[in-house]
Amino acid sequence: MLTRRRFISGLAGVAAAGGAFASYALGIEPLWRLNMTRYRLKPQGWPEGMKLKIAVVADLHACKPYMPVARIEEIVAATNALGADITVLLGDFMSGHRFTSGPVASADWARALGGLMAPLGVHAILGNHDWWDDRTAQRHRKGPIEARLALEAAGIPVYENHAIRLKNGSHPFWLAGLGDQIAFVIGRGRFIGVDDLQATLAKVTDNAPVILLAHEPDIFTKVPARVALTLSGHTHGGQVRLFGYSPVVPSRYGNRFAYGHIVEDNRNLIVSGGLGCSIMPVRFGMPPEIVEVVLG
Numbered sequence: 001m002l003t004r005r006r007f008i009s010g011l012a013g014v015a016a017a018g019g020a021f022a023s024y025a026l027g028i029e030p031l032w033r034l035n036m037t038r039y040r041l042k043p044q045g046w047p048e049g050m051k052l053k054i055a056v057v058a059d060l061h062a063c064k065p066y067m068p069v070a071r072i073e074e075i076v077a078a079t080n081a082l083g084a085d086i087t088v089l090l091g092d093f094m095s096g097h098r099f100t101s102g103p104v105a106s107a108d109w110a111r112a113l114g115g116l117m118a119p120l121g122v123h124a125i126l127g128n129h130d131w132w133d134d135r136t137a138q139r140h141r142k143g144p145i146e147a148r149l150a151l152e153a154a155g156i157p158v159y160e161n162h163a164i165r166l167k168n169g170s171h172p173f174w175l176a177g178l179g180d181q182i183a184f185v186i187g188r189g190r191f192i193g194v195d196d197l198q199a200t201l202a203k204v205t206d207n208a209p210v211i212l213l214a215h216e217p218d219i220f221t222k223v224p225a226r227v228a229l230t231l232s233g234h235t236h237g238g239q240v241r242l243f244g245y246s247p248v249v250p251s252r253y254g255n256r257f258a259y260g261h262i263v264e265d266n267r268n269l270i271v272s273g274g275l276g277c278s279i280m281p282v283r284f285g286m287p288p289e290i291v292e293v294v295l296g
Contacts (some may be wrong), residue, residue, distance in 0.1 A: 024284065029283040029284060029286075029287050029288075033283075033287035033288055034074070034075070034078060034275075034287070034288055034289070034290070035287045035288065035289040035290070036078070036082075036289070036290055036292060037272075037273070037289045037290070037291050037292070038291075038292045038293075038294070039261050039270055039291070039292070039293045039294070040293075040294040041229075041261070041268060041293075041294075041295065042295065042296055043209070043228040043229055043268050043295065044225070044228075044266045045209070045228065046209060046228055046295060046296055047171060047209065047296075049171070049296075050168070050171040050173075050209075050295075050296045051168075051294065051295065051296035052085055052086070052168050052171075052173065052294070052295045052296060053082070053083070053084045053085045053086075053292065053293070053294050053295075054084055054085070054086055054087070054088060054211070054231070054292070054293040054294075054295070055079050055082050055084035055086070055087040055088070055118065055290065055291070055292055056087075056088055056090065056231055056270075056272050056290070056291035056292070056293060057075065057079055057087065057088070057089050057090070057113075057116075057275065057290060058089070058090035058091070058092070058232075058233030058234075058272040058273075058274045058275065058291070059090070059091070059092040059127065059233045059234065059236055059272070059274030059275055059276050059278070060072060060075075060092065060093050060109065060274075060275050060276050061092055061093075061094065061095050061096045061097070061129065061274075061275075061276030061277055061278055062093055062094065062095060062103075062104040062108075062109040062276070063095040063097075063100040063102070063103060063104055063276075064100055064101045064102040064103070064104060065100075065101050066100070066276060066277055066281050067095075067104065067109075067275070067276045068104060069104060069108050069109065069112050072104075072109055072112040072113065073112050073115065075275060075290065076112060076113065076115045076116050077115075078290055079116060079290050080115070080116060080117050080118075082290070082292050084118050084292065085118060085119055085120050085168055086118050086119075086120035086121060086122075086123070086166070086168075086175070087116050087117075087118040087121075087122045087123070088122075088123050088124070088125075088175075088213055088231060089113065089116075089122065089123070089124035089125070089151075089156070090124075090125060090127070090213060090215055090231060090232065090233035090234075090272060091124070091125050091126045091127025091128075091129075091130060091180065091215040091233060091234075092127030092128065092129045092130060092215065092233065092234065092274070092276070092278070093106070093109060093110075093113075093126075093127070093129075093130055093147050093150075093151075094106075094129045094130050094132075094133040094134075094146075094147055095129070095133065096129040096132075096133070096276070096277070096278040096279065097277060097278055097279050097280060097281060099280065099281045100281075106146050106147060106149075106150035107150055107153070109150070110147075110150035110151050110153060110154040110156070111154055113151070113154060113156060114154035114155055114156065116156075120166050120168060121157075121166075122156050123156070123157055123159065123175060123177070123213070124151050124156050124157065124158045124159070124177075125158065125159055125160070125177040125178065125179075125180075125213045125214070125215055126145065126147055126148060126158060126160065126179075126180055126183075126215065127180060127215040127216075127233065127234060128180050128181075128182045128183060128191075128215065128216070128234070129278065130145055130146075130147035130148070130180070131143075131145055131180055131183040131184065131194075132185060133146075133147075134146050134147070137183075137184075138184060138185060141184055141192075143160075143194075148160075158177075159175075159176070159177025159178075159213065160177065160178075160179040160180075160194065161177070161178060161179045161194075161195065161196045161199050161200045162176070162177055162200065162203065163175065163176035163177070163200055163201070163203040163204050163210070165205075165206075165208065171208075172206070172208040173208050173209045173210070173211060173228075174204045174208055174209070174210040174211065175211050175213070176200050176201065176203070176204065176210055176211065176212045176213065176227075177200070177212075177213045178195050178196075178197060178200055178212065178213065178214040178215070178219060179193065179194035179195040179196060179200075180193060180194055180195060180215050180216070181193040181195045181214070181215070181216045181218065181219060182216065195214075195219065197219060197222055197223070200212075201224070201226065201227070204226075209228040210226060210227045210228055211227075211228060211229050211230075211231065212227045212229070212230045212231070213230075213231050213232075214230055214231070214232050215232060215233055215234050216232060216234045216251070217230070217232035217234065217235065217251060217253075217257035217262075217269060217271050218251055218252055218253060218257065219232075220232070220257060220262070220264070220267070220269045221253075223267060223269075225265065225266060225267055227267070228268065228295070229268045229269075229270065229293070229295065230267075230268065230269045230270070231269075231270055231272070231293070232257070232269065232270070232271045232272070233271070233272045233274050234250065234251075234271075234274075235249050235250055235251055235257065235258050235259060235271055235273075235274075236273055236274045236276075236277070236278060236283075236286065237258055237259035237260075237271070237273035237274070237286040238255075238258055238259070238286060239277060239278070239280070239282055239283050239284070239286055240282065240283070240284045240285060240286065241258075241259065241273075241284075241285040241286040242284075242285050246258045246259065246286075250278075257269065257271055258271065259271050259273055259286070270291065270293060272289065272291045273286050273287075273288070273289045274288065274289070275288040275289070275290070276288070
C-alpha cells in the first residue's frame with residue numbers, strides 16, 4: 001500500500017537522483033572527462049600499403065569555465081601524444097552558448113592550438129558558431145571572420161572550399177575542407193551556407209584518395225564515392241546519448257548522422273562527439289573526445 005510516507009520518500013529519491021544527474025551532466029562530464037575514441041578502417045579503393053593516422057579535434061567552444069585555455073592546452077598535449085601523421089580541426093572554436101563565467105579571447109585559444117604538432121601539419125575548417133558569433137560577418141554576409149584570422153595568426157591554415165595535395169611518405173592524398181553549411185542566419189531556423197562541394201572537389205586533379213572535412217555531417221548525402229572519408233563534428237553526439245540514441249541532434253537527419261562511424265553505399269563518415277558544449281553546457285553519456293582515425 002502506498003502510504004503518504006512512502007510517497008514522500010519516493011519523491012525525495014527521485015529528486016536526489018535528478019540532482020545527481022544534473023551535477024554529473026553539468027559539472028563532471030563536460031569539465032573533467034576526456035576520452036580517446038579510435039577507429040581503424042580501410043575505405044573502398046584505399047591504396048595498398050598506405051597507412052595514415054589522423055588526429056581529430058572538434059567543437060572546442062572556448063569559454064570559461066567549460067573550455068578555458070588550460071583545458072585546451074590539456075587537449076593539445078593529449079592530441080600530440082597520439083603521434084598522428086596529421087591533425088585536423090573541425091570548427092566551432094567560439095563559445096556557442098551563454099552559460100559562461102567569461103569569454104576566452106580568440107587570440108588565446110588560437111595560441112593554445114598553435115601548440116599542436118604533426119608531421120603533415122595541422123589543418124582547420126570553420127563551424128557555424130564561428131560564423132554566428134561574428135556579428136560583423138553576419139551583418140555584411142561575408143568574412144574573413146575572427147576565428148579564421150586568429151587561427152591563421154597562430155600558423156594554422158584554414159580551408160573553405162579548398163583542397164590541397166599532401167604526401168605521407170611516397171603516398172599522395174588530398175585534404176579537402178568545405179565551407180560551413182549554415183554560416184549566415186537569415187531568420188528563425190533559416191540559414192545560408194558558404195559551402196560549395198562541387199568547387200571543392202574540382203580542385204582534386206588526380207586519383208589520389210580524398211579526405212573531406214565538413215563541419216556539419218548533413219552534406220554526407222551528397223558526397224560522392226570518390227571521397228574516401230568524410231570527417232565531421234557539429235552534433236556533439238547530441239550531448240546526451242543513451243543506449244546509442246540521442247534525443248536531440250542538430251541535424252535534419254536526426255540520429256542517422258548523430259555520432260560515430262557511419263557507412264552508406266560503401267562511403268565512410270566519422271562524426272566526432274566533440275569536446276565542448278553548445279546551446280547548453282550539458283553532457284551525459286557523451287563525454288568530450290579526441291578522435292584517432294587510422295586508415296589502411
